[in-house]
Amino acid sequence: GFALISAAGTVEGAARILNLYRNVTVAPVATLLPTSFQIDDKVSLPSIALGTAKLGSTVTTDVVSRALNTGFTAVDTAPTYKNEDKVGEAIKEDTFCIIKVPKRARSRDQVLKEFEDSLSSLKRKHADLLLLHWPSDVIAANTLKQVWETMENLKKDGRTSAIGVCNFNVQALRVLLSCCIIPPAVNQVERHPLLSQFELLDFCAKHDILLQAHSPLGQGSDELLDHPIVKGIATDTGLTPAQVVLKWNLQQGVAIAVKCSSDEHIGQALAVQSSKGLSAQQMKALNEVEESKRFVDPPFMYGTAPYCWGKQRPFGSK
Numbered sequence: 001g002f003a004l005i006s007a008a009g010t011v012e013g014a015a016r017i018l019n020l021y022r023n024v025t026v027a028p029v030a031t032l033l034p035t036s037f038q039i040d041d042k043v044s045l046p047s048i049a050l051g052t053a054k055l056g057s058t059v060t061t062d063v064v065s066r067a068l069n070t071g072f073t074a075v076d077t078a079p080t081y082k083n084e085d086k087v088g089e090a091i092k093e094d095t096f097c098i099i100k101v102p103k104r105a106r107s108r109d110q111v112l113k114e115f116e117d118s119l120s121s122l123k124r125k126h127a128d129l130l131l132l133h134w135p136s137d138v139i140a141a142n143t144l145k146q147v148w149e150t151m152e153n154l155k156k157d158g159r160t161s162a163i164g165v166c167n168f169n170v171q172a173l174r175v176l177l178s179c180c181i182i183p184p185a186v187n188q189v190e191r192h193p194l195l196s197q198f199e200l201l202d203f204c205a206k207h208d209i210l211l212q213a214h215s216p217l218g219q220g221s222d223e224l225l226d227h228p229i230v231k232g233i234a235t236d237t238g239l240t241p242a243q244v245v246l247k248w249n250l251q252q253g254v255a256i257a258v259k260c261s262s263d264e265h266i267g268q269a270l271a272v273q274s275s276k277g278l279s280a281q282q283m284k285a286l287n288e289v290e291e292s293k294r295f296v297d298p299p300f301m302y303g304t305a306p307y308c309w310g311k312q313r314p315f316g317s318k
Contacts, residue, residue: 033250033273039185039210043161045129046096047250048269049074051214051259053081060086063261068092071270076188076214076257077122078102078133079114084121091122098257099127100166101151103134106141111150115159127160131188135165135172135307136300145179152182164188166214170203171306177207188212191254192245193286194224194293201252212255217242219259219295229289233282239275246272248286 036044050072055063060083064075074096077087091097099122105114119125130151138144151163164186165176177183187204191197191213204211218224225231225241234241246269249256260266278286294309302313 033247033277034253035273037210037253037255039129039164040162043128043185045162045186045210045212045255046072046074047255047273048072048246049076049096049098049212049255049257051076051257052083052087053078053214053259055081055083055086055259055261057083057086059261061089064090066263067260067266068095070263070266072266074098074128077118079118079121080133084118088122088124091124096128097122097124098129098131099160100131100133101147103137106137106143106147108146108150111147115154126158127154129162129164129186130154130160131163131186132165133167134301135168135176136305139172139175139305139307144176148176148180152180155182162186164209167301169307169309170200173203173207173209175306183207184209186210186212186255188214188257190215190294190296191249192216192218192224193227193230193248193289194218194291196287196289198287201254205253210255211253212257213249214257215296216246216249216256216258218245218293221295223293224295227289229285233278233285237278237282239272240268243268243272243275244278244282245286247278248283251277251283 034047036046039045050064050067052060052064052075064087068090075087075091076098077084078100079102099118101111101114105111132147132151138147154160155163162185163182164184166188168176168187173187187209189197189200189211191211201211224245230241230244233244246256246258250272258269260269297313299313301309302311304311
């Protein structure tokens with residue numbers, strides 16, 4: 001993937017970065033997309049992970065099994081998805097497993113308990129990637145350093161191969177980077193053409209943090225998948241709208257965690273790695289989509305704290 005490195009510290013500089021990203025020329029059309037990203041000296045994150053949020057407990061084991069048997073090699077989990085035990089019944093010994101520390105864990109002991117509970121539910125002795133799920137509670141409680149030190153020690157002890165965060169904006173990352181010894185290897189955030197987050201992408205590239213997109217399909221929203229630009233490119237390329245937006249992320253060096261439940265959608269997601277990429281013109285058209293829409297938009301992420309996405313939640317958010 002590509003990374004535009006900058007040191008912009010002004011509004012004008014940030015605007016310049018966004019404009020450069022929108023006009024960047026991507027890899028040649030024939031270039032195959034990456035199958036993994038190096039996130040540590042000895043750790044490679046598969047470029048496509050299976051998301052398990054909102055997978056009902058009655059279908060989780062079957063869906064995960066089918067996805068792994070079809071070609072997925074990584075699974076993204078969390079205690080708050082309430083299906084870790086069902087995921088654990090399906091994952092294989094060599095499955096790359098992403099585990100999360102939930103927002104309710106605000107101390108060393110709470111982190112350790114949540115980690116052990118997740119490993120037990122998943123029937124694992126080790127995590128491949130451990131992510132702090134939300135920045136809100138630990139920053140508000142002033143325990144980010146304590147929680148992160150606990151995660152660092154889990155890495156040092158070999159209990160997890162890599163550590164990272166989820167849903168951190170630039171300001172929250174600055175807070176973490178100012179107090180950590182081991183920086184986050186990954187920042188998993190919502191990202192798709194309706195929420196391009198180029199400033200965050202640039203900051204993460206500058207600090208060697210891989211961006212991983214959750215909800216890359218906008219949770220299946222027609223607002224994204226039926227967008228005229230997305231549908232137009234799908235028609236021109238013979239791809240599905242979902243494949244178009246997945247390729248958009250991968251071609252910008254962004255890994256993805258995508259929820260798939262049907263065999264058709266599992267196959268379509270995996271196929272984006274083997275088919276040719278979008279053209280520079282098609283990427284530019286997607287980069288220039290002006291809408292800004294979050295489909296994962298909890299109220300606790302709004303206010304004046306450094307981790308907040310804005311002062312007020314947009315009208316109409318669910």
